[in-house]
Amino acid sequence: MLVFEIALQIRFWGPIVVFSIGAPAACLNALLFVAIKSFRRSPSAYYIVGQSFADVTILLIVLLQIVPATSVSASSIACKLIIFSLQMTISVAMSFLCLSAFDRWACTSQTAGIRQLSSTYVARFLFPIPFIICSLVNIPFLVYCDLIPPINFCWFTNDLFMRIGTLVLFPILTVFLPLIVLIMFGLLTCRNIRFVTRIRRQANQTRLSTWEHQMTRMMLIQTLLCIFCSFPRAIFVIYAVATIDQSADRSSDQLSILDFVDYLSQSVLCINFASSFYIFLLSSPRFRQTVQVYLKHQFRLGPNHxxxxxxxxxxxxxxxxxxxxxxxxxxxxx
The missing domain is CATH 1.20.5 (Single alpha-helices involved in coiled-coils or other helix-helix interfaces)
Structure with missing residues (x-):
């Protein structure tokens, strides 16, 4: 029973801690990359803003689950909307992170044609695509998710879609496919950096190329952290899917341990959606300096520098x- 109590504590306090740390940071991240002109010049700024919006939504939905009036078991509408919104926003956040990794690979490529894919024009074109595709793909969650009587448990009402959702949509779109894409483009970017001493060689290196260099370092560190945070959830999903037919034969102690690992892996995965701003702050001196100057100017904490x-x-x-x-x-x- 001790494991069950620990799982309950993680389920209650985990969303509060992650939301308190991550939501203000994600909002500030989006504000900085929208308000500061030098940040907006980077194509990755569009992907970071989209990811920040998705991060805030995910953290808010996870926080609302600890309140009985707004949890998935509150009503049939809440069950449908929350499952759909959570699935959709996680897919959107991971898609924007994959687009950022793709942009860094294109930016550091030695091929001119590939480097042209790292542009604000391409970023503006790709920006709405994750929202549209993820919304359309996850529409069946609005149809086939509902409260199951008599315990009012939010689950699938269709057996075929239950297997599609648990075996394909959730594990592949939110865990495995983003993980593969991040690892692939992260390795390709590291390979490009080894052969290139400067990003986007030019006759005269500008501040933009210096900022792009720091953006590459920021995104690589964020990609590395995302990979480490996604691995525990991926392992748990693989185990849960492989033993889904044995769930009825488990004892109460085994169920308590599974709940503990489930909540723990969810909390670790939520670090992806709460850490972007802090990663940028620690990995980029220019980002730290710009944030400091911007905050001083906005809150009148010092002279206008x-x-x-x-x-x-x-x-x-x-x-x-x-x-x-x-x-x-x-x-x-x-």
Whole structure:
């Protein structure tokens, strides 16, 4: 029974902790990549904004599940909407993360034709596609999910779709396919970086190429963390699917252990949807500096040093010129 009590504590406190840490960070992440012009120049900014919106929605839905009035067992409508929304938003979030990994691979490629795929035009074109496709694919959850009497348990009402949902839609779209895509493009990006000393070689390297270099590092670290956080859930899904016919023969202790592993793997998976901002903050000095300046400017915490977003070069040059003029004037007067 101790395992069952621990599982209940994880189920209750896990969503609260993850939402408190991740939701404000995801909102700030989206705000920064929309408001700051230098961030918007990167094609990955579109994917990060879309992923941030999906992350906030996922964390909010998970948080509402600990409230009886808004849980999946509250009503038939709540069962349908919550299952559909959770499945759809997780697929959207993982799709945008895969698009970010694809963009970093294209950005670091030595082939000019592939590098053209990393552009704001392509990002604007691809931005609505995850929302549309994931919504259409998961519409059957609205039809074949309902409360099962007499225990009012939210589950599938159609046996065929139950197998499709548990064996195909949920494990493949939300776990295995994104995991494969992230690993593949992560390895390809690392291979490209080994052969290229600078991202997008140009005659004169601009601040955009420097920012793209840091964006690549940020996305690679996020991809690596996502892979590690998705593996426990993938292993549990494989075990659950492989032993689905033995579920009726399990004892109460075995069910308690499965519930504990289920809630624990869900909490670890939710780290994917709450960690993007913190990964960017830790892995990019320019992102940290820009966030600091932006927050000071918005909340009036200090003087307006917006020019320091240009890495402080311009301010130092103007100060040096002014000091040189003062020294020259003093020399002439003397």
């Amino acid at each position: 917006l020019e320091t977003m240009n890495m402080g070069t311009r301010g130092q040059t103007l100060a040096g010129r002014q000091m040189a003029r003062e020294i020259t004037q003093r020399t002439v007067q003397s």
